[in-house]
Amino acid sequence: MTGPSEEPAWKQRAVERSIRTAKLRAEQRVQRFLDAAQAIITEKGTTDFTVQEVVDRSKQSLRSFYLQFDGKHELLLALFEDALGRSADQIRAAAAGEDEPIDQLRVAVELLFESSRPDPTAQRPLFTDFAPQLLLTHPTEVKVAHAAMLTLFTELMEKVAAAGNLRSGVNPRRAAAMTMQTVMFIAQSSGGEETATRPISAEEVWEFCSRGFAGN
Amino acid sequence: MTGPSEEPAWKQRAVERSIRTAKLRAEQRVQRFLDAAQAIITEKGTTDFTVQEVVDRSKQSLRSFYLQFDGKHELLLALFEDALGRSADQIRAAAAGEDEPIDQLRVAVELLFESSRPDPTAQRPLFTDFAPQLLLTHPTEVKVAHAAMLTLFTELMEKVAAAGNLRSGVNPRRAAAMTMQTVMFIAQSSGGEETATRPISAEEVWEFCSRGFAGN
DNA sequence: ATGTGATTGAGAATAACATTCTCATGTACC
DNA sequence: GGTACATGAGAATGTTATTCTCAATCACAT
Numbered sequence: 001m002t003g004p005s006e007e008p009a010w011k012q013r014a015v016e017r018s019i020r021t022a023k024l025r026a027e028q029r030v031q032r033f034l035d036a037a038q039a040i041i042t043e044k045g046t047t048d049f050t051v052q053e054v055v056d057r058s059k060q061s062l063r064s065f066y067l068q069f070d071g072k073h074e075l076l077l078a079l080f081e082d083a084l085g086r087s088a089d090q091i092r093a094a095a096a097g098e099d100e101p102i103d104q105l106r107v108a109v110e111l112l113f114e115s116s117r118p119d120p121t122a123q124r125p126l127f128t129d130f131a132p133q134l135l136l137t138h139p140t141e142v143k144v145a146h147a148a149m150l151t152l153f154t155e156l157m158e159k160v161a162a163a164g165n166l167r168s169g170v171n172p173r174r175a176a177a178m179t180m181q182t183v184m185f186i187a188q189s190s191g192g193e194e195t196a197t198r199p200i201s202a203e204e205v206w207e208f209c210s211r212g213f214a215g216n
Numbered sequence: 217m218t219g220p221s222e223e224p225a226w227k228q229r230a231v232e233r234s235i236r237t238a239k240l241r242a243e244q245r246v247q248r249f250l251d252a253a254q255a256i257i258t259e260k261g262t263t264d265f266t267v268q269e270v271v272d273r274s275k276q277s278l279r280s281f282y283l284q285f286d287g288k289h290e291l292l293l294a295l296f297e298d299a300l301g302r303s304a305d306q307i308r309a310a311a312a313g314e315d316e317p318i319d320q321l322r323v324a325v326e327l328l329f330e331s332s333r334p335d336p337t338a339q340r341p342l343f344t345d346f347a348p349q350l351l352l353t354h355p356t357e358v359k360v361a362h363a364a365m366l367t368l369f370t371e372l373m374e375k376v377a378a379a380g381n382l383r384s385g386v387n388p389r390r391a392a393a394m395t396m397q398t399v400m401f402i403a404q405s406s407g408g409e410e411t412a413t414r415p416i417s418a419e420e421v422w423e424f425c426s427r428g429f430a431g432n
Numbered sequence: 433a434t435g436t437g438a439t440t441g442a443g444a445a446t447a448a449c450a451t452t453c454t455c456a457t458g459t460a461c462c
Numbered sequence: 463g464g465t466a467c468a469t470g471a472g473a474a475t476g477t478t479a480t481t482c483t484c485a486a487t488c489a490c491a492t
Contacts, residue, residue, distance in 0.1 A: 021489095022439085050478060061441045062480085072479070102430070118355075133349065135405070139334075143405075157429070167431035174416060175429040178402060182424075185401040186394060189351070189359075200390060208398075212428035213373070213391040214318070215383035238468085267450065277470045278451085288450070 030068050030078075032058040037079055047076075073138055080134065081145035087115050088148045101159035106206055108156055109183055112149070113202040116187035146180070153180045179209045246284050246294075248274040253295055263292075289354055296350065297361035303331050304364045317375035322422055324372055325399050328365070329418040332403035362396070369396045395425045 036058035040049045051072050055065050069075050091111045095104040134142045153176035161172045183205055190199040252274035256265045267288050271281050285291050307327045311320040350358050369392035377388045399421055406415040 025439090051480085052478080062443075063482090064440065066480070067440085133352065136349065139405075160429075165430060165432045167427060167429055170423075170429050170431075173413075174420060175424070178398070178416065178421070178424045179429065181402050181405055182394070182398045186397050189355075189397055197389075200394065204390060205394070207386075208391070208394045208428070209424075210428045210430040211383060212424070212426045213376075213383055213386050213395065214381060214426040215386075216381050241468090266448085278472075279453090280469065282451070283469090 026068060029060060029064060032060060033065060033068065033075060034078060034082070037075060041079075051075075073134060073141075076134055077138065077141050077145060080142070081148075084145055085148040087112070088152045091115075091149075092152050095156060101156065101163045102165045102210075105153075105156045105160055106210075108153065109179065109206045109209060110202040112180070112183050113187045113205055116184045117190070118188060150177060150180060153177075182209055242284060245276060245280060248276060249281060249284065249291060250294060250298070253291060257295075267291075289350065292350055293354065293357050293361060296358070297364075300361055301364040303328070304368045307331075307365075308368050311372060317372065317379045318381045318426075321369075321372045321376055322426075324369065325395065325422045325425060326418040328396070328399050329403045329421055332400045333406070334404060365396060366393060369393075398425055 033054055037049065037054045040053055040057060041047055051062070051065060054075070055062050069078075091108050094111055095108045098104045098107055154173050157166070157172040157176040157179070160166050161170075166172060166175070186200060186205055187202075249270055253265065253270045256269055256273060257263055267278070267281060270291070271278050285294075307324050310327055311324045314320045314323055370389050373382070373388040373392040373395070376382050377386075382388060382391070402416060402421055403418075
């Protein structure tokens, strides 16, 4: 029984060094898969690529893919989280251009709405496209992926609260969560076509989230 | 070139009769598939059954299945539409128990919320489970399936409007659509587990939809 | 330099399904 | 009874994800 505590220090250091370089290479490999997938998605404007396509494009091997990812879903999750994170950053920056907290939040809602619509000329994220599948198979991880965006909305909502513009009795974090979900999902479903009824607009969603429907 | 208009009447009638009985049998067969699928779903508490399971269970054949349905998605759609329709009926009945339109709507929201949650002890519909996949692959049909529920919510919202409890400038139909979507989707995502934060409740969703978050 | 053990690439094998096809059997109607 | 159509049983196909095999490569201590 050789306990780890009795290993000579030099050996530990050697192991650590090799682990570090291995990790570096692994990260590069992961990145290549991510880039390849992203390229394919923007190229064919759809999120249903096959693992094989990604592997070919990245000039790596299937084996390598499954060494880095637990499965296709992890790749999707990574892309999703990444896209959502970027989007959150852009939105945060844009919101900062407004003076009043309530306007910052409004801008954020409008931008999130726009970027969540399905395929407005095949932009880059399309990130809501794969959310549904993942929500089914890995709900917990999807929530993690939402974290960045939720943080942003919570920040904004808390500023609104501090400015005295939040209805009393409303918890900012929860209001932020509901707002975010509402915006994302309504954007997604409003992607329809029916010429019968004009689709729901960002402005309407903002009105709905901020003021509800109840009068009187 | 024998135009159909010159066919003798008796022949037309014969054809029609045989078509009618054929249609009857077809309907029965469809129903058996539907029942089998429903049974499997409630039995294993999940919506990912295989076509083969449904076929075996219904004691019919694959060939028959694909003669009745264009593919698995049509079966799912049929189940989905059916479940949603039933649910709408139940909710309508329950709402009728309230006096004030606004309370009727509140009850409807609460019930819809409850029945949209994922797996509260594996109830029968679970209908939101397959909505996501279908939303991806057949968005138009999903909208049709939503129709019954949307009709109900529009009715209720219009009564609210008539009672003067709708915020001015709000279109009842659109408010109904947004409310419905918000309720269904938030219910779905709130199915989580994290002991960290208590999940969002039906009451909170009602507050959110009806009054929004803005104060002042 | 060289042997050794871990890492990787190429791609074959497997598995799970949906979907289609073939053929034999049944069934209604003349 | 014969003919045309409907149906059942289940084999064949096609697509993917995932795993497996084996040989090439690399890192590195000696």
